[in-house]
Amino acid sequence: ANTVWLSLFVGAAPYDLDAAENIIRTAFTTLNDTDYLLLLLPAGVDIFSPLAHSFEEVPIVDAAGADDLDYDGEFGERRVFCCNREVFIPTLTIRPARVEDHDDLVPIFNSQSEVLTELYGEFFLAELIEAQNESTRALVAEVDGRAVGLMSLTRDIKLGVLQQCFDLGPYNNLMQVTRAETRRAEAEDRAANALRRDWLATLHVRAAEVEEVFEALGSSGDADDVVNMERLAEALNRKGVEWSYTNRRKRGLGDQMTEDLGLAGQVVTRDALDEAVGDFAARRAERALRRGVFA
Template identity: 35%
Template sequence: MWRPLCSANDGTKGSSSSSGRCEPVTAHSTVPPQSDGVPITPSNTLWISFLVYHSTTACSVLASMVEATFASAFELQNLALFNRFGSPTESPVLLPKLFDTFTPLVSQSPVLPNEIHALKVHFCSRNDCIKPLKIRQAEVEDYDDLVKVFDVATELRPADYGEFFLAELIGGQDDRNKCLAAEAHGFAVGLASFTTDIDINLLNNCFELESYDFLVDREYMNKIRTTMTFMQHRGSHMFFPSGGMPSSKRQLQSR
């Protein structure tokens, strides 16, 4: 299991929140699922080795690190931080805001009675930091949510495409035009529009698309290549039947 090194310090007064190591686990080791139903396994969980932060920036630093970590690895579902403090009062006050403690792990080595209370694992799931997205077909009712996204994230303007361009795009879906909406917590937060109504000739005139079979069906393109090869081979024999110049051309040169 890979353990990322997470640290941040503003160069002034700092406090070390935790350091530790996780015991070796097998590929079949699992921890019961949390409230969101995602099991904790070695393949979907990372352990933070240690974290250093300034007391006034801890929340923003930790939140940014956690969000960036989840965003960079789509298969990652959980982050865990193992803390071993000498007394309960040493546990950082700010950590529980992002890391909820789950069922204590049973230590594989002898633990003194006065150290039992010091073993703690803070846990954070992907859904705690990144909104879970549901992808579905867009509906006209999504207009109010999506128009706000369009105003901020796109350069499409009503003056160019019409005031109800978005509503017409969603409402005009058919077999050749589809729209998908991304929903988070009951609100539409993203839109993708797909169409098969394109001018292939125009695209081929504007771009070098030979590597993509000129955007036509591969089987059809293979037939075209076979025909072109045959015609080129046949044409070479028509103009150079003996592997040389045509007889008429030789006669002209002899004159």
């Protein structure tokens, strides 16, 4: 059995007892492989009151197995206390459900809701257990010979009911994904990634926000407005981060744009900038067309 040592506990009255019990219960719940908590105290020190409810003293014996509380070795002046997992988390026995478990289980269900009894009758649990077959199984958790929990399992899944009652969107509503859907999703991912690497497409999609950038820089959109390309590049670099823009050269959106347009560090009119962008788009479209023709 796995064991851990309790080295320190501090609690403020009047909450120390509740704190101790909840901490110990959490320890056993979290440490699934731990069966015992041990506490080592000097012989003249009594166990602290909050822990006394959960820990019992363990007799110390020598190698021969005889009681030897006066043993002069390492534990000669120590006392050992033990807390068993079962004090807080009883060991459950899982077995197939039987009809006679009905009387133990009904109070558990009714304590949480009487709707099931009202809908399906007083003996719905017995009927559920009795109806087990190749596609339906019922299991109970048992403690000290008494059923304390029930799980009903079935292969007959009513998918529509599950979709109506639960948010299954992240799991594709439990529907099997077809190859066509997989290919379409992959194509959409590739397109999205390509968009994030394309400053021209990004600016086109974000046209309204780009116009706000120009307004912040003092450009009203008139053809003769002057645009400082260095300031514009800095602003678009920041926006590019916000828009998840990226490229293989690790350059910002604004820096890549001004380099491709040949306008880095210049001051140009809005009309000249629009013309440069149009020329760049036309050249790129022509290159794409050539690749398509000669591929």
